[in-house]
Amino acid sequence: MEVIVFLPILFFSIVLHEFAHGLAAYRLGDDTAYLSGRLTLNPLHHIDPIGTLAVPALCWLIGMPLFGWAKPVPINPMRMPSPRRDMGKVAFAGPAVNLLLAVVCVLVMKILLVGQAFFSARALEQLFLFLQYGMFINVFLAVFNLIPIPPLDGGRIVTALLPLQAALKYDGFFGRYGMYVVLALILTGAVKYILLPPTMLVVGAFSKFLM
Template sequence: MDRIISLLLSAVAVILGIVVHESAHALAAYLLGDSTARSRGRFSLNPLNHIDPFGTVVLPLLLMLAGGPVFAYAKPVPVYLGNLKNPKRDEVLVAIAGPVSNILLAAVAAALYGMLRPALLAGALSFQLASLLASFFITALLTNLSLAFFNLIPLPPLDGSTIIVPFLKGDALRIYRRIQAYAMPILIVVLYLLPSFTGIDLIGIYFDITVYPLANWMLSFVLG
């Protein structure tokens, strides 16, 4: 039963994080001059407007069953660069809006977690309900920070690839374009094969210096 509850909390946190992430892309594009995503219903908190049947549902379930790292993706947000006020700059701003929204959502989860202690001490919540809420807020905190920093990895289709391209010139850009063609195999190697055969977990190391320190700082801040 505890395992089922944990999976349900994780699923809700992932879907919420993805919906906010994609809506942030759509909102940023709209504010910067491109209303395409908004006109197609992508600036919405309705999960059905963002869910990709395979990337948001089937893939994470298969990864959970496989016992490896779990990641998911939604339908791409349509953005027409020609509609943006400053295409080169605004493309980066639209891309970074997603990870930033997840960091802000993580901060909200941490703040709500911090509010549980006085509510519990005041008798406003039962211990069972407080425990369930605490589990969800911690799950949402870690899930959103993981989504944010995972998406900042500079490989397509992740946001980091869009963010890094404007800063590359000449040979560096040409080499990066060639690497992009092998993005998915690279992710599979880094996520699964490398840890399995060498014990080197690059994503785990990356999260150890990004996700977990920031999560601990947020919790320390709200708990005083």
């Protein structure tokens, strides 16, 4: 039953994550995603066989919290005014949207608590379950994507912030081995030790706000 609730929320969240990347790039002058038909909320345009299907299934099988990613939107940084810096902004847009979605979930829960007299206990329980999943999944996605290893968003952000020569070395190494490192972290389960502490810190802060 939980998987039935989890998967639609996860899928919707990662689609919005990729849409945010494309929209940020578009506003910075790169219309590559728009011209390729990827600046859309249609989920069929964002399905990635590994990130959208295989990784969530693997996480479910090995008992990890479900997470994943959608097919990356095509971006051409050379069409932006400041390619390296602007790519950092584009990279940050995805996790920022996930955090925003988590905040929206928390605010709706707060509103429901204030107006709980207008809802049946059963309806309130179901709504809270859905919103709690939405909050946790989006915080988890944001934290996962902020891991500073390319091709994850955190790696792109680090590359944008480092001095040029350091950025070239950093991106050169992880551009070749980064995906293998990420997959190794997932397959060994080590990724949960990286993700759970900051995730629970943020979720804990949200929980205090709801009290």
